[in-house]
Amino acid sequence: MRNIKLTLCYDGAAFHGYQQQDNAETVEEALKAALRRLLGEDVKPVSCSRTDAGVHAEMFVCNFKTESDRENEKLLRGLNALLPLAAAVLKCEDVPLAFHARYDCRGKEYRYLIWNAPVRNPFYVGRALHVSYALDVARMDRAARLFCGTHDFSAYCASGSEVKSKVRTVFSCRVRREGDLVVFSVRGDGFLYNMVRIMVGTLLSLSAGGRTEADILRSLETGERTDAGPTAKADGLYLHEVFYEEGDSNG
Amino acid sequence: MRNIKLTLCYDGAAFHGYQQQDNAETVEEALKAALRRLLGEDVKPVSCSRTDAGVHAEMFVCNFKTESDRENEKLLRGLNALLPLAAAVLKCEDVPLAFHARYDCRGKEYRYLIWNAPVRNPFYVGRALHVSYALDVARMDRAARLFCGTHDFSAYCASGSEVKSKVRTVFSCRVRREGDLVVFSVRGDGFLYNMVRIMVGTLLSLSAGGRTEADILRSLETGERTDAGPTAKADGLYLHEVFYEEGDSNG
Numbered sequence: 353m354r355n356i357k358l359t360l361c362y363d364g365a366a367f368h369g370y371q372q373q374d375n376a377e378t379v380e381e382a383l384k385a386a387l388r389r390l391l392g393e394d395v396k397p398v399s400c401s402r403t404d405a406g407v408h409a410e411m412f413v414c415n416f417k418t419e420s421d422r423e424n425e426k427l428l429r430g431l432n433a434l435l436p437l438a439a440a441v442l443k444c445e446d447v448p449l450a451f452h453a454r455y456d457c458r459g460k461e462y463r464y465l466i467w468n469a470p471v472r473n474p475f476y477v478g479r480a481l482h483v484s485y486a487l488d489v490a491r492m493d494r495a496a497r498l499f500c501g502t503h504d505f506s507a508y509c510a511s512g513s514e515v516k517s518k519v520r521t522v523f524s525c526r527v528r529r530e531g532d533l534v535v536f537s538v539r540g541d542g543f544l545y546n547m548v549r550i551m552v553g554t555l556l557s558l559s560a561g562g563r564t565e566a567d568i569l570r571s572l573e574t575g576e577r578t579d580a581g582p583t584a585k586a587d588g589l590y591l592h593e594v595f596y597e598e599g600d601s602n603g
Numbered sequence: 604m605r606n607i608k609l610t611l612c613y614d615g616a617a618f619h620g621y622q623q624q625d626n627a628e629t630v631e632e633a634l635k636a637a638l639r640r641l642l643g644e645d646v647k648p649v650s651c652s653r654t655d656a657g658v659h660a661e662m663f664v665c666n667f668k669t670e671s672d673r674e675n676e677k678l679l680r681g682l683n684a685l686l687p688l689a690a691a692v693l694k695c696e697d698v699p700l701a702f703h704a705r706y707d708c709r710g711k712e713y714r715y716l717i718w719n720a721p722v723r724n725p726f727y728v729g730r731a732l733h734v735s736y737a738l739d740v741a742r743m744d745r746a747a748r749l750f751c752g753t754h755d756f757s758a759y760c761a762s763g764s765e766v767k768s769k770v771r772t773v774f775s776c777r778v779r780r781e782g783d784l785v786v787f788s789v790r791g792d793g794f795l796y797n798m799v800r801i802m803v804g805t806l807l808s809l810s811a812g813g814r815t816e817a818d819i820l821r822s823l824e825t826g827e828r829t830d831a832g833p834t835a836k837a838d839g840l841y842l843h844e845v846f847y848e849e850g851d852s853n854g
Contacts, residue, residue, distance in 0.1 A: 363725040428722075437728045471679070474614040475659075475730075477688045586785075 355451055356424070357415045358383075358397070358431075359443035362587070364408040365478035367437030371402045379403075379439055383414070386434035390427065391420045400453045400594045401543075406586030407598030408479070410463075411442075413594045415453045459523065461593040462548045464536040464584065468554075473532070480533065481588040483556065487534055492555045493527040498568050499538070499551060500525055508551055509544035510583065518544055518575070527555065537592070546583050554581030561588070606702055607675070608666045609634075609648070609682075610694035615659040615837070616729035617689030620652045623750035630654075630690055634665070641678065642671045651704045651845045652711070652794075656734065657837030659730070661714075662693075664845045666704045710774065712844040713799045715787040715835065717807075724783070731784070732839040734807065738785055743806045744778040749819045750802060751776055757826030759802055760795035761834065769795055771827070778806065788843070797834050805832030 360379070368376035372384070380397065389397050397414040423432075428444040456489075465480035467473045472482045499522045506518040522540040536552050546575070554571070557563045563581065571579035611630070619627035623635070628641050631648065648665040673681075679695040686692070716731035718724045723733045753772040760769055773791040780786075787803050805822070808814045814832065822830035 361725055363728070366725075432722060437723065438725045440722050440725050442722055471683060471693055472688065474612055474617075474689045474691050475612070479726075557750050 353417055353419060353448045353449065354421075355415055355417055355447050356427070357413060357443075357445050357447045357451060357453070358441055359467065360409065360412045360414070360439060360441055362409050362439035363479075364403060364406050364589075366436060367405070369403055369405040369407070370399060370409075370412070374400060374444070377436070379409075382436055382439060383431075386431050387416070389434055390430045391418055391422065392511060393418060393420065394580055398453045400457050403589075403591060404546075405587050406478070407589045407591070411593050412591055413453045413596075415447060415451055417449075420464075427553040448572075456596055457542075457594055459541045459595040460591060461537060461539040461595075462543065463538075463543055463590045463592045464548060465588045465590070466530060466534040466536070466552075466553045468529075468534045469538050478535075478587050481552075481584055483534075485560075487556070488559045489527055489529045489534055492534075492536075495555055495558050495565050495568055496525040496527050496536070496551075497567060498572070503572045504575050505547055505572075507555040507571040507577055507580040508547045508554075509577070510546035510550075511577060513545040515544065520544065520547070525551070533557065549584045549586070549590060550580050550582075552584040552588070556584065557581040604668055604670060604700065605672075606666055606668055606698050606700045607678070608694075608696050608698040608702060608704065609692055611660065611663045611665070611690060611692055613660050613663065613690035613721050614730075615654060615657050615840075617687060618656070620654055620656040620658070621650060621662060621663070623662075628687075630660075630663075633687055633690060634682075634799060637682050638667070639716060640685055641681045642669055642673065644671065649704045652842065654840075654842060655797075655837050657729070658842070662844050663842055664704045664708070664847075666698060666702055668700075679736045697819060708793075708845055709848055709849055710790060710792045710846040711794060711842060712788060712790040712846075713794065714841045714843045715799060715803045716839045716841070717785040717787070717803075718783060719780075719785045720783040722849045727784075729838050732803075732835055734785075736805070736811075738773040739810045740778055740780045740785055743785075743787075746806055746809050746816050746819055747758070747776040747778050747787070747789075747802075749816060749823070753769050754823045755826050756795055756798055756823075757821040757833040758828055760828070761797035761801075764796040766795065771795065776802070793816075800837070801831050802836045803835040803839070807835065808832035 366475040370379045395416040397416040399414040424444040431441045467476045467480040467482045502521040525538045621630045623631040648667040650665040667800040675695040682692045718727045718731040718733045719738050731758040750773045776789040
């Protein structure tokens with residue numbers, strides 16, 4: 353028995369999210385179909401997370417157990433030949449049997465792109481949120497730091513989520529401008545459902561004058577969803593990096 | 604009567620080229636439909652060039668005559684509301700009646716993107732050529748300079764083209780690496796049909812050892828299409844900039 357770790361990336365615009373569902377093309381379904389054809393086995397990949405429809409992944413990790421002795425290099429090439437062009441396997445490696453892509457994940461970095469110019473950029477359609485008025489990036493960046501640290505992020509979680517604890521630790525949270533692109537980036541030990549998109553929606557509301565830093569501090573106190581801002585749409589969201597302990601996988 | 608100059612950009616993957624044709628969505632058709640709805644007139648835009656299916660434009664210029672007195676700012680916003688998301692109008696301005704987007708064009712810069720890594724990048728599907736073996740960028744860049752100057756580019760023109768003279772002047776031609784992306788850029792006073800794609804195909808063949816600098820020099824002497832390399836596919840090609848005389852338009 354082997355445990356194989358796959359590092360993927362995909363353009364979320366081409367899929368109805370990661371997780372398998374009926375009547376919609378998902379990354380998981382495409383991956384399972386490719387593995388079935390290559391290995392002749394029905395494997396059940398364990399994933400680092402689930403991304404919603406439209407959300408992109410520059411790095412996404414999953415693992416699966418197999419009896420196959422196929423070389424990793426051949427597996428990688430075979431998967432890339434079978435997967436839709438909008439997804440690719442970047443790395444394929446053996447890891448200890450105990451490795452679990454979700455439980456062993458130590459943290460993630462998400463990015464959110466905003467095309468901030470009067471006119472939309474056709475090359476960012478489906479890949480960034482278009483905001484036509486000038487954003488106050490310095491103000492957003494200052495407020496973003498309020499999310500750093502360990503907080504109850506209940507106000508930053510879509511209703512219906514059934515996780516036990518909504519306490520998470522944010523290691524860093526920044527907003528910077530690169531020309532007409534505004535890049536929000538956040539690293540943390542874990543993220544609640546829609547957490548990043550609600551953080552972005554809240555900072556956009558702050559930039560527009562709809563709320564203050566005090567409102568953000570209060571939302572972290574009360575844990576009321578209504579005290580945070582709206583949920584920014586999926587298009588601009590990228591799972592940028594997934595972290596594991598050194599030695600757990602490959603380092 | 605006014606003469607209005609439009610500066611556009613578009614993602615070529617969404618269109619069957621610029622020029623209007625039956626049964627296929629083109630940029631020209633989309634633009635004319637939007638202008639018809641906004642102005643109630645059938646205008647015939649003159650364009651700086653025609654791009655093939657799949658070719659992108661970061662900057663594209665056209666002009667049209669109209670009796671409308673609609674403000675340019677309103678025209679710009681109206682067009683962007685009516686155009687498909689894959690195209691956008693960046694600028695809309697009055698120019699002298701004599702301005703002609705094609706005849707007055709003094710030059711253009713094209714870019715060609717190559718994703719040069721063992722595994723494809725899902726975010727560059729339709730936007731760059733994927734080459735999985737390592738390109739010799741220094742060698743390509745050295746050879747690219749052979750194209751500079753005034754030459755008969757007959758060997759770099761798809762058959763069937765009916766232009767009278769195939770003499771063009773290339774101002775600069777470079778190849779550089781930016782991480783896993785290899786960027787070919789060429790500026791010239793004009794380009795023949797498929798000229799940039801054949802230049803790129805020739806440099807790729809040179810990198811792979813299929814031809815030498817001497818072969819390129821010979822192709823510029825003989826003007827034989829068969830002495831140049833294959834035509835690189837449209838996906839990686841971008842019309843990057845279009846130049847006009849200072850004062851012709853807006854500068």
